[in-house]
Amino acid sequence: MNKPIDQNRAESVFCEIRDDFSSLWSYKLRGATLEIITPFSTMLGNTISVYLTKRDNRFIISDGMWICKLMSEHEIKENKESTIYLNEISQHYGIKTTEKDQAGYCFFFKSTTDIKLLSAYIYDLAFFENAALNSIYGAQTFFQNEDSQWQRFSTRVNNVLNDHILNNSKQNRNFSLEKNRTYTDWRFGAVLCNNSSSHLWFAMYISGSTVGHFSDHICRAIAGFNYVGGRQELKEISHFSIVVDEDSKGYDRNNQTIKATRSQLVDLFHPQIYNLELFRKISDLNDLYQET
Numbered sequence: 001m002n003k004p005i006d007q008n009r010a011e012s013v014f015c016e017i018r019d020d021f022s023s024l025w026s027y028k029l030r031g032a033t034l035e036i037i038t039p040f041s042t043m044l045g046n047t048i049s050v051y052l053t054k055r056d057n058r059f060i061i062s063d064g065m066w067i068c069k070l071m072s073e074h075e076i077k078e079n080k081e082s083t084i085y086l087n088e089i090s091q092h093y094g095i096k097t098t099e100k101d102q103a104g105y106c107f108f109f110k111s112t113t114d115i116k117l118l119s120a121y122i123y124d125l126a127f128f129e130n131a132a133l134n135s136i137y138g139a140q141t142f143f144q145n146e147d148s149q150w151q152r153f154s155t156r157v158n159n160v161l162n163d164h165i166l167n168n169s170k171q172n173r174n175f176s177l178e179k180n181r182t183y184t185d186w187r188f189g190a191v192l193c194n195n196s197s198s199h200l201w202f203a204m205y206i207s208g209s210t211v212g213h214f215s216d217h218i219c220r221a222i223a224g225f226n227y228v229g230g231r232q233e234l235k236e237i238s239h240f241s242i243v244v245d246e247d248s249k250g251y252d253r254n255n256q257t258i259k260a261t262r263s264q265l266v267d268l269f270h271p272q273i274y275n276l277e278l279f280r281k282i283s284d285l286n287d288l289y290q291e292t
Helices: 007-022 066-073 080-093 115-139 148-169 181-185 211-229 256-269 276-280 285-289
Strands: 026-030 033-041 047-055 058-062 108-112 175-177 190-194 200-206 238-244 272-275
Touching: 033 115, 047 115, 058 115, 066 115, 066 148, 080 115, 108 115, 148 175, 148 190, 148 200, 148 211, 148 276, 148 285, 190 285, 200 211, 200 285, 211 238, 211 256, 238 285, 272 276
Parallel strands: 200 238, 238 272
Antiparallel strands: 026 033, 033 047, 047 058, 058 108, 175 190, 190 200
16 A cells, blocks of 8 residues: 655655756856756757847847757758647747748747746747647658658768868868769768869768668668779779768667678778767868778
8 A cells, every 4th residue: 555755755855856857957158148958858859958148138038049950950841831830839838939030040039027937938948949849840750751860860961071171171172072973873971072182082871760771771881882892993092981870769789780781881891980979070081081
């Protein structure tokens, strides 16, 4: 038989729960803005932040354009359905929006002069961001396409690569992306030309929403590298790399299929191996052409 918790013990249990929950919140100072990092996340695992700033005597709590930027990052086009979701959910939580900028981004926000309302408004923004994004993801059946996670990861990696190309050009190191349709058909994530030589960098991006999809992309890399390696005109000027999405749902380093296919890929082609964090840290793109 369950025994009731006495009042003193109940208060103690509540305080422990409250303190544990509070410890999950954190913050970062970003100039005049306070980023409040909540313990909440979306279906895709994105941690939700709320941004607090002050203008004159008014506190402004916003999403920091996060919803628009995340929709752009995951190539979610704004359509009739997503607009309806955003409008209905923003009305429910009393959220306002700014005019869109030239990039098509806007802020979702609440504001007040009463500091006592800040906690409530911060919760409103956090729950709004969570509800809005999850509704849009669900409506667009984001997880049903086996290549959707690979496409999202490819977009992220290529955005980083484009930044690297721009930064290297400022140092008189010039690179460009090869747009050959054949390479696209073989599903290379990118083919990078070193404009000071004839050498090419062939990259395959490995991701997937399931173990099966992840290992399929490794096999796709083996096929693509095998095609390049079999071309006499490319054999001596080609450099291979893979960029691995270690945050994808299908990534399991201990899975036997993944271990076997990855081992074969490495043994056959000796590619350089990056995750997204390591790929971001590259400063000189000439490093991509070094032999492993």
